[in-house]
Amino acid sequence: MQSKYKVGLMRLNLLAGALLLGLLAPQAPAFASALLLWLGVIWLAVTAALLEFSHRRPAILPWQLLPGLLLMALLWTAPERHALWLWLWPAALLLPQPVWMLAVNLLLAALSWWSLHRLLGAEQALFAAFALLTLTILAVARRRQPQRPSVRQRVRLAPGLPLWSAYQLYEDLPRERARCHREGVHGELLLLRVPRHQLWPMAQQLCRQLHGFENCYRLDQRTLAALLLNRDAQLARERREELLANLATPRKARVIALEAIDSLDASLGRFQEQQDSLAIDMEVTHG
Amino acid sequence: MDEGNPAAAGRFAIAYVAGALLLAGYATWHYLMGHYARILPPALLALLMLVAAVLRLVLIAWPRIPAYLVLIAGYLLLALELPHLDGEAVIWVGLAPVLPLLLLPLAPALLLNVALAPLWLLLGGEALDGEFVLSYLAIMTLAPLALWEQRRQRALLLATDPRDPNCQALSHDGLHAHLESEFQRTALLHQPLAILVIHLPQLEMASEQFGRRARQALLDTLCNEATRCSRRHDFLGRHSDTTFWLVLPDTSENGAQLVQQRILQALEPVVLIDTGSLRTHMGLCQRLPGESWQRLRQRLCNLTHRLETQ
Secondary structure, rough: OOOOOOHHHHHHHHHHHHHHHHHHHHHHHOOHHHHHHHHHHHHHHEEEEEHHOOOOOOOHHHHHHHHHHHHHHHHHHOOOHHHHHHHHHHHHOOOOHHHHHHHHHHHHHHHHHHHHHHHHHHHHHHHHHHHHHHHHHHHHHHOOOOOOOHHHHHHOOOOOOOOOEEHHHHHHHHHHHHHHHOOEEEEEEEEEOOOOHHHHHHHHHHHHHOOOOEEEEEEEOOOEEEEEOOOOOHHHHHHHHHHHHHOOOOOEEEEEEEEHHHHHHHHHHHHHOOOEEEEEEEEOOOO | OHOOOOOHHHHHHHHHHHHHHHHHHHHHHHHOOOOOHHHHHHHHHHHHHHHHHHHHHOOOOOOHHHHHHHHHHHHHHHHHHHHHHOOOHHHHHHHHHHHHHHOOOHHHHHHHHHHHHHHHHHOOOOOOOOHHHHHHHHHHHHHHHHHHHHHHHHHHHHHHHOOOOOOOOOOOOHHHHHHHHHHHHHHOOOOOOOEEEEOOOOHHHHHHHHHHHHHHHHHHHHHHHHHHHHOOOOEEEOOOOOOEEEEEEEHHHHHHHHHHHHHHHOOOOOEOOOOOEOEEEEEEEEOOOOOOHHHHHHHHHHHHHHHHHH
16 A cells, blocks of 8 residues: 655645745745745745655754744734734644644744734734633644654654664674574675765665675664575675665775674774775674 | 544634633623624524634544634624724734634635625725735735645655554554565565564454553563564564554564464453454565565555454
């Protein structure tokens, strides 16, 4: 069951929003609100540009806080022009966000209402407050928890790609080592250091060359790892040479037989210090 | 997904009651001001919202019916009151595009907003100037972004999480992907591959007869015992709602029968509070020499079907 979700439509929606704010911005009389509107345009456009259907770039918190802050600032600087947008607050609360951010947004919403209350007059302001409160309850009822970090650790980083988080490697490695030992299979861990901007293309190249049962891991922004399984050391060497020849040259690589890994952290440490472009550990090292 | 559970129903009902109170307050306000002719609509609509709140709690499986009632109440009140308000009253028009987004799924909400936009713009502005229209359109485009993001995150999780959301097993997609790779691995390494199909007939009715907790107890018991009786690299996946596949790589037929025996023995003494003893139908499937992945999968599905209709 492949997901029918279309990221393109959401991008279109983001761009339409950016366009509308862009049309409104030149009409704003005050410099401050024009500036805020342009900031909104930038936020929407950049979000649209970076949007994709993967866990490659989980949203960072300051970025998520920005729309709320912009909305509050707009209502504060020019309440008479943007009063209509008070009702965007329930939608802002609907966004997946942690509880503390929800609290911050509620506070910002209250401040926005305060900036409008003089404009509306006492009765309407009171009624608007209650209406906003009701919609807030509704929005909170419909809110979804953001993904918990524990869930994010166990998922594939992109749909359809056997690319997993570093956490998963710590889970898989002892199991694979025991299994290879039991079944008499030659297993190796391949570590690759790549330039930061080439990490994703390289990960895709690597995943394409792996068997279905071999996994690839993203250890940090510059390091990839893969588990390679072969019937014996001879086959493993041929396969490894072919694989490395087919990859766009990584900065450096290290191949470690699973039996030779005492602890993953120690192996990663040695990889950090490694000067040569390729190192191979096949012997059991006792340090 | 989570809109069907009682806790969510309670939260929505509270929100609807708050809406009813708001409308009742508005009716009272008209009474105090002496606008006797304008009392009736908000009072009636407040009652409608109360009905919606009750319906939300009673018809947990149909959350859309009360949502539409609340939407109708909100729309009617706005349409009736907007002509009476003047000047700064323009602010209330902004409610119209936000209401459906809070109450309906994304697609109907968008459709409704686009269809009704001209109507609300006419009702809202005597001063129908360009900036007002742009502001209204901006609300209409910006508000749905929250729902888009919700959907994106949920779909992404479904597409990338190999685990079943309700129990400690792989999901259907995760299971099939993992089984196929295990098929390749054992083929490459010339190892046998066995799959134990476990059907739990009680799961089908447990939810209706005994509720969610009984169903969860069944699931947890099976997953725990199956995991306990298997090795670390064997894995359990949920093929359908009631059927699990336990994949046993590098296991001969005898070994697989042994595992089946062990699971049966482990489940035998189990007595759950609601459902009593746990009944299972099990079947074994071994990869035949030279068999293709499609063929094995077909045989597995046939076996599963036989067990499920037994």
